[in-house]
Every structure is written in structure tokens, then in C-alpha cells.
Amino acid sequence: MHRTHTRVIVVSPHGSDRGAGTSRSPLRTLQAAQGWARTAAKHGDAVTVQLRGGTYRLAKPLDFGPGDSGRKGAPITWTAAPGQHPVISGGTAVRGWRPADAGSGVWVASVPKGRDSRQLYKDGAAVPRASIQIQRSAISVTDTGFTITDPALAARLDGLPDQRRIEVESQDSFTDRYAPVASISGTTVTMQQPAWRMNNWGYDTLAKPFAGGTLLLENSRSFLQEGQWYLDPQHGKLYYRAKAGERPADSSFVLPQLQSLVRISGTLARPVHDLAFSGIAFSYSTWLSPSTSIGYADQQNGAFIPKAYPQPADYLTSCQSGCKEFEGARNGWHQMPAAVQVAAATRVRFSDDAFTHLGQVGLGIGNDVNANGRGTGLAASSVTVHHNLFTDLGGAGVVVGGISPDAHHPRDRRMTVRDVTLDNNLVTDVAKDYKEMSGILSTYVTHAVIAHNEVSNLAYDGIDVGWGWGANDPGGSNDYRTRGLYAYQPVYTTPTTLKDTVVEDNLIHGTKKVFHDGGSLYNLSANPGAVYSGNYIYDNLHTVGLYLDEGSRYVTMRKNVVQDSGVFIFTNSYADNDTLDDVIEQNWYNDGVVQTPNADTHRITVRDNTKVTGTDWPAAARKVIAASGIEPRYGHLPGQTDPR
Secondary structure (H helix, E strand, O other), X not given: OOOOOEEEEEEOOOOOOOOOOOOOOOEOOHHHHHHHHHHHHHOOOEEEEEEOOEEEEOOOOEEEOHHHXXXXXXXXXXXXXXXXXXEEEOEEEEOOOEXXXXXXXXXXXXXXXXXXXOOOEEOOEEOOEOEEEEOHHHEEEOOOEEEEOOHHHHHHHOOOOOHHHOEEEEEOOOOEEXXXXXXXXXXXXXXXXXXXXHOOOOOOOOOOOOOOOOEEEEOOHHHOOOOOEEEEOOOOEEEEEOOOOOOHHHOOEEEEOOOOOEEEEOOOOOOEEEEXXXXXXXXXXXXXXXXXXXXXXXXXXXXXXXXXXXXOXXXXXXXXXXXXXXXXXXXXOEEOOEEEEEEOEEEEEEEOOEEEEEOOEEEEEOOOHHHOOOOOOOOEEEEEEEOOEEEEEOOOOEEEOOOOHHHHOOOOHHHOOEEEEEEOOEEEXXXXXXXXXXXXXXXXXXXXXXXXXXXXXXXXXXXXXEOOOOOOOOOOOHHHHHHOHHHOOOOOOOOOOOEOOEEEOOEEEOOOOOOOOOOOEEEEOEEEEEEEEOOEEEOOOOOEEEEEOOOOEEEEEEOOEEOOOOEEEEEOOOOOOOOEOOEEEXXXXXXXXXXXXXXXXXXXXXXXOEEOOOOOOOHHHHHHHHHOOOOHHHOOOOOOOOOO
């Protein structure tokens, strides 16, 4: 009988690529270890790449293709050495701080010239960029930018250097938008295009948000306040304004240099397969697209308009709650790329890893091709994300699935994203820069299982499932027929790939801190066979607990506990929204109204839900609360909370 030999390849930041890859003579770089692993796998060996503690700084992303695959039951495993804590880093340490201006509290350090970043990390936490908050009444939006109506603001902006690095950020009802400045002349601010125009049409726009929140000007040295930073990449200078009594030299600063760290992608014919990562920290990345003339024309949950589209001449008035031309851009939206990307791959596993200090989405699984740095998009199957930490991220913790036509009606069935399990993960304090993102997002996925996760401390939603607002479901949407979408795409007669979602036993709290729209637990579009059960939601600032948005069909929400929400359940089932055939039953809540318009005509069943006083939960509800979140048998992750 043939016996498989297990090859262990040892790597250390203090090793040498001329070494033997053994415990006594480890390799130094991950690229060298990858080459050795490929060779060993070709010989039929089971392979473990063992990383000793320390930081592995990447000069470019680490790419995994079909040649990096293991075998079914014997994956190539990249793992931490026992008791060690390796970090795969896309950042560079910042040292050599010196005073920039006497008495100002501003310090400066030299960094590599020509390298930009939207993030800086100090002592293991993100540092805010230089910014000032302004009143919406202080500006008047125009087609080319805005006019300053506040004399004090005009005086402050007059003559600023590096004007093209300045950005406007608009936090709205469910969007978080960025657009860069072109020039400032007196009271006239001209903005870079197409970012400005694309941010000012459609829904919840910068010009006319549904519920206008904070408006900021960012990224000028003149805006520096205590604890903020500014980067001048042209001259290779990083500025930091210290707090009282603080010396930057006493802290550890890391400036991200890479826009992705790990990219796993094969082809439809040759997917990457049987690959595992365990005990590794993925840290320090940035994402620079919002700094370009594209800006970040955010549409919802990390989707954005990536180029100019035809607009009506009067779009600032005629297209502030949608218009036909806006519908023509919908199928061209892109997804935010992740720091760690998985597509065209099967049987991939992440366990006991940490995704921290990243400038975008932490982990992307089966996203559209535009969100992947190499290879093919979508086509991810049998991917497991078990007992990982996601924290201090610019975007969402995990995004599964795509939003393009190939995601919901794939040309090739191999593109379908299916059988993805996210369990026992801690997702906390993410979406810090792109605040409209949820902690976990799963779009067009067949059989996603999202179970026993703790999701907390978010500006927007906790766990969101689905995409498309019902417009891509069989027969289309009456609402989107009126809006004019079907002048640009077919009315599909077959179901999308979204079905059989399981969202159970999750602990969701501390959500909705900025945006009032959306819900702590949210479904969008038809999701046949979907079951949301055993989830415990609390501390969402009295917004919506359970939310069935446009086109939600065939969804069951059962035996969830919703505490202190302003709206216990909301179904977007108004006349033209095809939210139909759903069941909301046997849930418990202690506050908030039930908003289920047209429940009878839309065949929405609402039954046997129990409202309690205070927190006098019955035994069955207490059982749900006790069982929610990370299972004790897996132990605690750094930063895990225990509210019970």
C-alpha cells in the first residue's frame, strides 16, 4: 500500500533562502517556501509550510495558482509553528520622526517616495487621516464641484497646497462617498471627474442624501488635528500631529504599501484546490482607487461606479431619486477588492487566522473578476472560514459572491459560488473607512452557511445577504420596470444562484452607529430555502432588527431574539416591491414596531412572535441568547466580548 510522505517546509524571517527548509535551516521568504511546496506536491507529498513567528514583509502580493494545489484530503497547509504568531504584511515600518514645525506638535518622517496610502497604523490600530468637519449649509453643489457659502471656510481653504489630494467625504443614509478636489479658487471648488458626477446621481447622493449625516474635507496637511496624519508621497514625507505629551518615536507606526496581500485564483478549467491557512495574521494593506479621479461613487455595501456613464443634463435635479440613465450603469458596478482574495478555487480553508489593520475588505470569496488582482473571478466552492478574527479593517470583514450578471445568471455553471461556510468568527470594528459596509456580506451564493459568528461595532449592518433588489429574479420587478432598468438588461425567466442560505446562532450587537437605513440582519432579493434562526441582536441604536428588503422571497426568519430595536421586523413590501411569500414566526422581541405593509396581499406570514417586557425573556429565548455567537469549545479569540 502506498504511503504518503508529509513534507514540512520551515520558514523564518531570520532564515535564508539558501537553507534546507528545515527546523535547523529554515527558509527566509514565503516565495521560496512556495516554490519548494510546489515541487514537493508534484512528487505526491502532503505539504505543510510552517511559519515561525515574526513579520514577513511582501514587496508584491503572494499569488497562488493551480500549481499551488494539494490533493483532496491532503491540502497544502500554510500554518503557524506551534506557539508562534507569524504576520504576512504589506506595510513598512516608519521611523526617524523629527519635529516638522517648532511648537506645532507636528512631526515628520521620511518614507519611500512615490508610494501612496489611505491608511496609517499606530501601535496596532488605525490612525485617522487629517480632516475637518463642515456643515452642508456651507457649500452649494454644482455640476463641476461646489461653491463655498461660508466665508470662514473659504478663507481656510484659500491657497492650500496639494489641492488634488484633498477629498470630500459624505456620510449619508446608506452610502459613504468620496470625491477628490481638482482645484480651489476663491469660493469655487472644482472637483475631479468622473468622481463628482457619479457621486451625485442615483440614490442617497452626496448632493441630496436621504438623511444627510457628516460631511468632511480630508487629506490636507493644513487639516491636521491631534492624533491625525498626512502623507506627501511626492516628497516621501509622512506628517503626524502628536497629542499632548506624546512622542511618535515611542510608538510603532506602519504605513501600508500593497493593495492586496494574498491572491488565490485559478481558471474555470483548472481551479486552485485543497489549500489551507491556519494561525496566520494578514495585516497592513491599502486601496487607492478612491484617491483617483474615479473616487468612490458608493452605491451600497462596497459596490461603486468605476467610470463615467451618460447622464441627463439636469441630473442634479432629475436624478436624485433614480432615473432611467442611472439604471444603465447598474450592471457596470464594481466591488471593492479584498486584501486576501479567493476565486476560481475549491476546498480552501482559513482557520484561526487574523485579518487585521487592512485598508479594505479583509477576505473576499468568489467576488467578481473586477475585484480580483489576477486570474478569474467568482467560481469559489467548498470554502470554509472557521474561527478567525476580523478587526480594524477599512471595509467589511468578509464578502462572499459577486454582483455582476455572471454572478446571478452565470454563462458557465462553473462560475457559481456555492457551499461557503463562515462559522465561529469574530468580526468587530470593521468598515472603518467605508462605513456603509456590513460586517459580513454574502451576495449571489448557493448554500452559504453563516453560523455562530459574533459581529459587532459597526456603522452599518451586521450580516447582509443577497443583492439585486429583486430585479434579477424570475419575471423581474415591477418597481424596476417602472424605473427603466429593462432597457439595459433582460427580464430573467430563471432563478438567480442565490438560494439555501443558512444564517443561524449569530450574535450581532453594536450595529447601526452611523447609518439609519438597513438592518442588523438583512436579506435582499429572492432567496429560496433561506432560514434565519437562533440569532441574538441587541444594541443597534433602536433601528431595524430584522429587515426583508426589496424582492425578498421564500425567506423564513424564526426563533431570533431582537432586543431594544426601534423596529423589530420591517418588510419592504410596498405595492411595487416584490417582497413576497416570507415567514416571520416564533421570534422574541422587547421593543419596536412591526412594519409589514401589505402582508396579506404579499403572502407574508407573521405569526407567534412574542413581545416581552424589559429583558424578561422566556426560557426558549434565553436558550437562543446563551447559544449565540462563538461556541465556547473553540476558545476565545483576541478582543472577543462576552455580554452574557
